[in-house]
Amino acid sequence: MKTKPNILIIDDSESDTILMEEAIKDTSIANNIFIVNDANDALKFLRGEAQYKSSPRPNLIILDLKMPDMDGHEFLSHVKTDDQLKSIPVIVLSTSSDPVDIRKCYELHANCYIEKPVNFMRFKKVISVINDFWLGIAHLPPE
Amino acid sequence: MPNTTDKNLDSDYILERLERIGGLGHWRYEFESGWLFWSRGVYEIHGLDPSQYKPDLESAVKCYVPEDREHVQACVERAIKNGENYTFECRIQHPDNTVRTVVSQGEIELDDDGKKVAIFGTINDITELREYETRFQLAALGSTSIMWDWDIVNDEVYWTGRILELLGYNNAEEMPSNSLTFFKNLVHPDDHLKLKNAFGDHFAHRAPFHIEIRLQKNDGNYAWFSARAHAHWDSEGRATRISGSLTDVHDLKMMETKLKRSNEDLNQFASIAAHDLQQPLRAISGFLSLLKEKYHEELDDSAQTYIDHAVTSAENMSELVKDLLEYSRIETEEIHYKLCDTEELVADITRSMEHIFKSEKFTINAENLPQIVCDPLKIQRVFYNLIENAIKYRGNDDPIITVIAQQQDNADWLFKIKDNGIGIDKSKQEDVFKMFTRLHKKEDYEGTGVGLAICKKVIDLHLGQIWIESKAGQGTTFAFIIPQPLNQQF
Numbered sequence: 001m002k003t004k005p006n007i008l009i010i011d012d013s014e015s016d017t018i019l020m021e022e023a024i025k026d027t028s029i030a031n032n033i034f035i036v037n038d039a040n041d042a043l044k045f046l047r048g049e050a051q052y053k054s055s056p057r058p059n060l061i062i063l064d065l066k067m068p069d070m071d072g073h074e075f076l077s078h079v080k081t082d083d084q085l086k087s088i089p090v091i092v093l094s095t096s097s098d099p100v101d102i103r104k105c106y107e108l109h110a111n112c113y114i115e116k117p118v119n120f121m122r123f124k125k126v127i128s129v130i131n132d133f134w135l136g137i138a139h140l141p142p143e
Numbered sequence: 144m145p146n147t148t149d150k151n152l153d154s155d156y157i158l159e160r161l162e163r164i165g166g167l168g169h170w171r172y173e174f175e176s177g178w179l180f181w182s183r184g185v186y187e188i189h190g191l192d193p194s195q196y197k198p199d200l201e202s203a204v205k206c207y208v209p210e211d212r213e214h215v216q217a218c219v220e221r222a223i224k225n226g227e228n229y230t231f232e233c234r235i236q237h238p239d240n241t242v243r244t245v246v247s248q249g250e251i252e253l254d255d256d257g258k259k260v261a262i263f264g265t266i267n268d269i270t271e272l273r274e275y276e277t278r279f280q281l282a283a284l285g286s287t288s289i290m291w292d293w294d295i296v297n298d299e300v301y302w303t304g305r306i307l308e309l310l311g312y313n314n315a316e317e318m319p320s321n322s323l324t325f326f327k328n329l330v331h332p333d334d335h336l337k338l339k340n341a342f343g344d345h346f347a348h349r350a351p352f353h354i355e356i357r358l359q360k361n362d363g364n365y366a367w368f369s370a371r372a373h374a375h376w377d378s379e380g381r382a383t384r385i386s387g388s389l390t391d392v393h394d395l396k397m398m399e400t401k402l403k404r405s406n407e408d409l410n411q412f413a414s415i416a417a418h419d420l421q422q423p424l425r426a427i428s429g430f431l432s433l434l435k436e437k438y439h440e441e442l443d444d445s446a447q448t449y450i451d452h453a454v455t456s457a458e459n460m461s462e463l464v465k466d467l468l469e470y471s472r473i474e475t476e477e478i479h480y481k482l483c484d485t486e487e488l489v490a491d492i493t494r495s496m497e498h499i500f501k502s503e504k505f506t507i508n509a510e511n512l513p514q515i516v517c518d519p520l521k522i523q524r525v526f527y528n529l530i531e532n533a534i535k536y537r538g539n540d541d542p543i544i545t546v547i548a549q550q551q552d553n554a555d556w557l558f559k560i561k562d563n564g565i566g567i568d569k570s571k572q573e574d575v576f577k578m579f580t581r582l583h584k585k586e587d588y589e590g591t592g593v594g595l596a597i598c599k600k601v602i603d604l605h606l607g608q609i610w611i612e613s614k615a616g617q618g619t620t621f622a623f624i625i626p627q628p629l630n631q632q633f
Contacts (some may be wrong), residue, residue: 013422013426015423015425015426015429015430016422016425016426019426019429019430021434022433032621061539066418068413080503094412095417095418095422095425096228096417096418097465097468098414098468098472099520114422115616116425117425118421118424118425118428118429118457118461119454119458120428120429120432120433121432123425123429139451
């Protein structure tokens, strides 16, 4: 058995992150979940800077779009142009269904765009499908 | 030898043809004998019959309109007195009261001793020419645009008078110059290249000349103008002349910029509002669901029902926010025309419906649907909403939905989506396309009341029409027309 995959969740909404954790708990694959509420902090986490010196490299990033200060698009543009980080799959999970937002994410090399459902059952389903696909079926980049 | 008969070479015959074709006439008056001769052309121009009228000076003057007579007499008398040639313009009145405008020219004949013996004159009918000029001048005067004409070969430019007003000058003296260079210098530095390219493309490739540029007015400020023009090319394809119009569009342009900015603001506002409203709704619905899931054992039946109501309300509100956002987006987004296979589009929607309404049995018949020119993303929404409605507002029988298309005489496409659902009462048919119209209780049928308003907005954007043919209890037919562009390649 491989070590448990690390998932980094970047979302400024506390309620959303709690719901996400609850939903992930119910999935069959156990994960190490790290939550960061700010995209600037998330970049430090990925680069092992400041308080994140000993944080592990995540296998998967789940990213919210609309965040104060640095938003998801800007975060993507940093990560996907950084040779050390660009291989980590980034899943955008956002409330927005605006075609402009979706197109921009893929142009910035997001690996997947999912609209965040309001219905909790559907939300759980989305999390479980992300788990099944990205941590079950898909091969992640070798470390 | 030229193939002509004697008659064709006869100088009288040539003169007669010359006068007839050119609208000319000639006359001669001998001072001593008092003999006045009129050519056939003169009779024609005066509308008089040679067999009915023999000209003499006194009565000839009466052929002119009363207000011109004094002037005509004065001109001729002065010419005789001073022995000078003359030219004047005047109006002749026919016996049937038609008025013709003529140019009258003449010279004095002298004998070998230098004595004035006769006056020889021509008149030329220029009525049509003056008519065109007057029409042009009135149009130029009444128009808010000015007309310009640039002789490229000689580099001379002509403008109608309102150019002064347009550029903020009170009179022609105030304007430093009327040369083309002067006007070129009025063009905003950032628009020079645009203007140069527009001329270049028009002269070389005959592309339509229509640009919007800024010109500096007398007060030093720049204002927006719209220029349209068309050139004339010589046999070697060189542009020799270009004429066109110039219109002050400054206020329009400012409004347009303001409108664009306010649309952008509104769009952003709607998008932020939608996001910030979704988040708390997801929290309400999510935590209540968690509560029910985790504390299932401790909650009695009514507590569970309360939770269900709260969750459903939060989710309904979330749908409403999304629909409102979509409605506002349709309003502000530009329309992107493409060729679209409507049969494929309906097939995609059918698959979605089968997924969404898994537990329902329904049939969608859609065959032989055409390829049309439209904004596919937006039109997809129309088909989606109408088909979804047809399943949602079902009667007792399993829904049967038929989509048909008919091409109209003018090439536009008429689509009809028929169902066997509950139908819509005639009195309510006009209301359904308005925002938030719900004809049914929320408990009976889901929906936000925005769906049909979105359909109407999309069809309006395509400059089409949408309407309902329905009787309560007998199913509904939604019909809509999507106009098709003529002679356009997609």
